[in-house]
Amino acid sequence: MDALLADFDPRTISIFTTKNQVEKTDNYFLRSASDIGFFFEEKAFDEQGQLRQPKELSINKVGHALHDLDPVFRQFSRSPAVEGVLRSLGYKRPLPVQSMYIFKQPSIGGEVVPHQDSTFIHTTPLSCVGLWWALEDASRDNGCLWGMKGVHKEGLKRRFKKAEDGFVSYDLPDTAWDMTRFEPLECEAGTLVLLHGENVHYSAENTSPVSRHSYSMHVVESAPGTTWSPDNWAQRAPENPWQPFYG
C-alpha cells in the first residue's frame, strides 16, 4: 500500500463518505469497481481545498479491485488459506467482487454508518460474505467495527441500486437501528472477522492519534443458481471480468 500511495497523484480527488453516498457517488467511484481508486477523508482538506496533511495521512480508503489488479493483494486475497475459509463456509464457486484498504486515519478517520453489506453486494439468492482483516490493532479508541448479534436473521433492509442512466440511489430509507444493540469487535492486528452479508455493522470516527488500517474483501457465490444483480453499483468492464477462485 505504501508503494501504491507513493505513485498516487492526489490531484485526482474523490472524497469518500457513507453519510451522503448518493450525492458523492461519481464516475470515479463507479469506475473503481474495475480499478484501484483512491478516496479522501472528508476532513482531509482545509477551507481552501488544500490537504492539511501528507497524502499518506489523508486517504480514507483504496478500492475496489485490489484483489485482482495489484499482484501483492491478489496473491494474499486468493491464497489457499482464504480459499479454505470460503470452502468451509460452503461456497462452491466463490467470486471475490470487491476489496478495500481502509485507513481510519489518526484524528480524521471518518465513520462508516451502520449498514448491511448485501445492500451494496446483491445476488439472488443472497450470498455476500465480507472478510475483514485487522492490519493494526482495532479498539474502541481508534474506530473498531461494531456488530449487532443475530440481526443477520432479520433479512435485508434495503438496496443500493444503479439505474440505467448510471444514477445510484437507495430504494428505501435507512433503518433506525437501536445503537444500544451494537457490540464492539475489538481485535488484534492479524485477526480475520467474517461478516455475514445481512449482518449490520458500523465503525465510529477515529479521533485518536493512532490509525486503524484494515483490508476487506467481499465474496459472493457464482455457481449456477446464484445470479449477480444487474443493478448492483459494481459492474465489471467486459475487458476486465470478475474471476472466481476456482471451479
Ligand SMILES: O=C(O)CCC(=O)C(=O)O
Ligand atoms: O472497516 C470499516 O470501518 C468498515 C468496513 C466495512 O464495512 C466492510 O468491510 O464491510
Ligand SMILES: [Fe+2]
Ligand atoms: Fe460493511
